[in-house]
Amino acid sequence: MPATVVVGTQWGDEGKGKVTDLLAGSMDVVVRYQGGHNAGHTVVVGGDSFALQLVPSGILYPHITPVIGNGVVVEPGVLLAELDALAARGVDTSRLIVSGNAHLIMPYHLELDRVTERYLGKASLGTTKRGIGPAYADKAARVGLRVQDLADPKIFRQKLDVALKEKNAVLAKVYNRLPLRAEDICAQYLEEYAPRLLPMVGDAVAVVHDALASGRQVLLEGAQATFLDLDHGTYPFVTSSNPTAGGACVGAGIGPRAVDRVLGVAKAYVTRVGAGPMPTELHGELGDLLVDRGREYGTNTGRKRRCGWFDAVLLRQAVRLNGLDEVALTKLDVLDTLETVKVCVAYRDGDELLRQPPYHQSVLHRVSPVYEELPGWRCELGRLGPGDPLPPEAQQYVAFLAEQIGVPIRLVGTGPGRDQVVRLAA
Secondary structure, X not given: OOEEEXXXXXXXXXXXXXXXXXXXXXXXXXXXXXXXXXXXXXXXXXXXXXXXXXXXXXXXXXXXXXXXXXXXXXXXXXXXXXXXXXXXXXXXXXXXXXXXXXXXXXXXXXXXXXXXXXXXXXHOOOOOOOOHHHXXXXXXXXXXXXXXXXXXXXXXXXXXXXXXHHHHHHHHHOOOOOOOOHHHHXXXXXXXXXXXXXXXXXXXXXXXXXXXXXXXXXXXXXXOOHHHOOOOOOOOOXXXXXXXXXXXXXXXXXXXXXXXXXEEEEEOOEEEOOOOOOOOEOOHHHHHHHHHHHOOEOOOXXXXXXXXXXXXXXXXXXXXXXXXXXXXXXXXXXXOOOOEEEEEEEEEEOOEXXXXXXXXXXXXXXXXXXXXXXXXXXXXXXHOOOOOOOOHHHHHHHHHHHHHHOOOEEEEEOOOEOOOEEEOOO
């Protein structure tokens, strides 16, 4: 049963969309297994850029069945707008299947996300304010509404009334906000969204298992990344779901034995958006250079990303947490102009040298990185074709990273385009 998981190994924005797109050519089904529209994938095809939020990257291939799995939280208006934008550019979106068990992001989730972040002030988490966390919180509290509820107006209204009783009380009494009207929400979700969304809804678990049983190739793609994982990330500066490889099984409805390959995606440096510890973060001119050369702004939010040197300590942990078989390294070309490049090989906490991340958050906040410095290659990697070798210094850098993290690097991205990639020999 040939299922492949593609997972981010840092704090997101590693280029999972491009890697998924490269793999998708040999796949039959592509499943998005968690997250919401707070994480986007950018795919460049023939010079055209596609910024995907909820729709799986496989939508760009006509032979693929794209699936939004049960682990995703769906904002119907955003999904429909994304599908309309793709259709306007000639992409066939009729193949999309949306799990009926996926949870809906509701208007009160958006409102609560916004007011909570303002209320926290300096202690805010830096969320995208798109209702993702509150939607997952309701899912865990068993008061969420699911996509399938759109098919039964009576059940939808009953669940909505229960939810609004509490949400409106919180909005009014804690945050001094006006209550939301059930009638307005029903009009939007049942009359506007449901007629368009329901034809796409199906039994996503059955679709995936039927594909696996018949020997077809299934690709599972997540949003965010390992160190934004709710359980294993830099809590509380994390997302509200499990982007790690184990989350793929839950979010797509398959068992672990169905997965025979786990591919991690890492940038040749690191970035993160929002608050939270980042031991190798660069400030000043060098950090700005990486932002400019890497176009490090959020796909959906436009927020400037924090940049730093490659952190091999984090990647070793990502290898363990996900059971990685290999790594695809992206954006190596961003480092083209540098005379030397650095890699964090350990953390120092006082007299103690750490080769794995400390379990205690206070230690992670105070560690200092220990670097190895390597020569830069000082040439434009973007000019290389798939059959061209990397320059010796770039080969040395990639080989050093592979040695540090303990798994092979098979794929190296040298630019945003589909053809800007170098495949390394096994």
